[in-house]
Amino acid sequence: METNIPNFLKQRAFLTPNRNALVYENKAWSFIELFEEAKIYAQKISSLGIKEEDTVALLVKNRPQTVFIIHALQQLRVKTVFLNHRLTPSELIFQLKDSQAKLLVSDDDFINIQNDIHLLYDSLQLTTIQELKHLPKKEMEVVNEYILSDICSVMYTSGTTGNPKGVLQTFGNHWWSAIGSALNLGIKEDDAWLCTVPIFHISGLSILMRSVIYGIPVYLMEQFDEVRVNRLLQTGNITIMSVVGTMLQRMVTSLNGQGYHEKFRCMLLGGGPAPRPLLEACAEKGIPVFQSYGMTETSSQIVTLAPEDSIRKLGSAGKPLFPAQLKIISEGKGNIPNEPGEIFVKGPNVTIGYLNRPEANQNSFEDGWLKTGDIGYVDEEGYLFVMDRRSDLIISGGENIYPAEIEEVLLAHPNVREAGVTGIADEIWGQVPIGFVVLNHPVSEDELLSFCNQKLAKYKIPKKIFKAEALPRNASNKLLRRKLKEILPKDMEK
Ligand code: ATP
Ligand code: MG
Numbered sequence: 001m002e003t004n005i006p007n008f009l010k011q012r013a014f015l016t017p018n019r020n021a022l023v024y025e026n027k028a029w030s031f032i033e034l035f036e037e038a039k040i041y042a043q044k045i046s047s048l049g050i051k052e053e054d055t056v057a058l059l060v061k062n063r064p065q066t067v068f069i070i071h072a073l074q075q076l077r078v079k080t081v082f083l084n085h086r087l088t089p090s091e092l093i094f095q096l097k098d099s100q101a102k103l104l105v106s107d108d109d110f111i112n113i114q115n116d117i118h119l120l121y122d123s124l125q126l127t128t129i130q131e132l133k134h135l136p137k138k139e140m141e142v143v144n145e146y147i148l149s150d151i152c153s154v155m156y157t158s159g160t161t162g163n164p165k166g167v168l169q170t171f172g173n174h175w176w177s178a179i180g181s182a183l184n185l186g187i188k189e190d191d192a193w194l195c196t197v198p199i200f201h202i203s204g205l206s207i208l209m210r211s212v213i214y215g216i217p218v219y220l221m222e223q224f225d226e227v228r229v230n231r232l233l234q235t236g237n238i239t240i241m242s243v244v245g246t247m248l249q250r251m252v253t254s255l256n257g258q259g260y261h262e263k264f265r266c267m268l269l270g271g272g273p274a275p276r277p278l279l280e281a282c283a284e285k286g287i288p289v290f291q292s293y294g295m296t297e298t299s300s301q302i303v304t305l306a307p308e309d310s311i312r313k314l315g316s317a318g319k320p321l322f323p324a325q326l327k328i329i330s331e332g333k334g335n336i337p338n339e340p341g342e343i344f345v346k347g348p349n350v351t352i353g354y355l356n357r358p359e360a361n362q363n364s365f366e367d368g369w370l371k372t373g374d375i376g377y378v379d380e381e382g383y384l385f386v387m388d389r390r391s392d393l394i395i396s397g398g399e400n401i402y403p404a405e406i407e408e409v410l411l412a413h414p415n416v417r418e419a420g421v422t423g424i425a426d427e428i429w430g431q432v433p434i435g436f437v438v439l440n441h442p443v444s445e446d447e448l449l450s451f452c453n454q455k456l457a458k459y460k461i462p463k464k465i466f467k468a469e470a471l472p473r474n475a476s477n478k479l480l481r482r483k484l485k486e487i488l489p490k491d492m493e494k
Pocket of ligand 1: 157158159160161162163164165270271272273274291292293294295296297317372374386387388389476478
């Protein structure tokens with residue numbers, strides 16, 4: 001049987017019309033105003049011939065109009081494809097064709113990218129936000145209910161381990177993700193969530209969905225800026241913020257003396273590994289960091305460290321959110337405490353599958369569980385520790401080496417700004433680790449090696465450490481370990 005829930009935004013605008021929904025620079029919109037804006041954009045989008053069950057792609061910035069258009073598409077029961085504007089035109093065209101988008105809506109700032117797309121894919125219907133504003137309105141009916149099994153969004157993975165995959169996210173996935181988070185973090189009357197992460201990633205979109213489901217405002221920023229953010233967190237207007245490690249690092253570095261307002265209660269950290277020194281620095285400054293683990297496929301966090309454990313279990317990603325489950329499979333056996341294995345997750349926030357990827361669908365799901373491709377372990381109390389990606393594991397003389405562990409050690413050296421580790425072939429050991437660093441200040445390879453020597457077992461010490469100007473990263477700024485070998489000096493064996 002289908003489960004239907006009232007149209008999230010319409011219901012919210014009915015329940016608490018005058019509460020703040022969105023704050024951007026010096027302007028605010030209440031839920032009833034947000035609903036009105038969404039209806040106007042829905043009417044304009046309808047005038048372009050877009051109707052129920054069509055797919056529309058967005059190439060947009062973190063701006064109020066983006067929020068209006070996302071809700072407008074949901075009012076129309078149209079699927080939304082979220083594009084990362086740092087991708088190349090051909091990568092974007094792949095996603096546009098793969099998702100069978102009928103229309104691309106671009107921010108006015110991205111007109112050049114839109115033109116490039118048009119040159120290579122001229123049958124795609126295009127518009128900009130500015131053009132949309134001037135279109136006539138066409139009468140349309142907003143949907144009364146959302147069907148939880150309906151596809152709400154198609155979001156491509158970051159493409160760290162291979163080509164990005166289109167993840168199907170249903171209304172039910174978003175609903176349960178929001179509920180799962182609320183059952184862990186709670187909802188307070190004065191809650192306000194700061195969104196400086198991109199809306200085209202699940203970390204950003206999930207904040208918009210929670211705002212409407214919980215009835216709390218989103219404070220939106222077009223771009224992350226640590227000085228502005230630190231100042232805002234000292235005002236008491238913000239209670240929760242989502243960050244990735246590099247953002248938090250910049251915030252901590254520029255935070256002098258004064259901490260955050262006491263109303264600020266949660267720094268939700270996700271997206272990748274969290275270096276221990278950063279977590280320790282936050283604990284020392286009294287920043288309430290909640291480590292979390294999740295992916296595009298789980299519609300945001302699925303495992304989060306509860307407030308009372310943030311110090312006692314420093315470094316852990318926590319326990320599954322209430323509606324979800326977690327298990328570790330190592331050599332066919334499940335959940336042996338402290339034994340690393342592949343992380344499997346299950347829950348109503350987990351995707352129903354990838355778009356047009358039968359092989360990935362076949363390989364990634366087993367009896368209702370998603371095989372994440374990540375390696376981790378649970379301790380005796382069931383807390384998850386994420387170690388690394390399965391595909392990046394280095395096997396040296398029969399020992400497993402996790403690049404993330406070595407990178408963390410290198411990053412702990414004060415002269416190292418970025419670090420990446422991968423394995424290369426070795427006649428004796430099969431594979432050995434090598435490291436790449438981007439430096440803040442000069443330091444010799446010998447000193448870095450002896451630094452590693454103090455902290456790592458012999459077999460984990462990189463055979464060589466190369467200095468680089470930059471490390472290969474994808475459009476989400478994630479380290480591409482599979483491409484590190486491409487920056488090796490020419491005479492090195494690959
Ligand atoms: P692709 O699937 O295309 O390779 P991706 O996995 O980087 O790209 P995302 O969905 O953006 O795409 O990222 C999710 C991944 O980020 C997780 O599978 C995991 O590898 C990593 N990650 C998320 N949270 C954590 C964490 N707390 N610790 C370590 N890694 C994490
Ligand atoms: Mg992935």
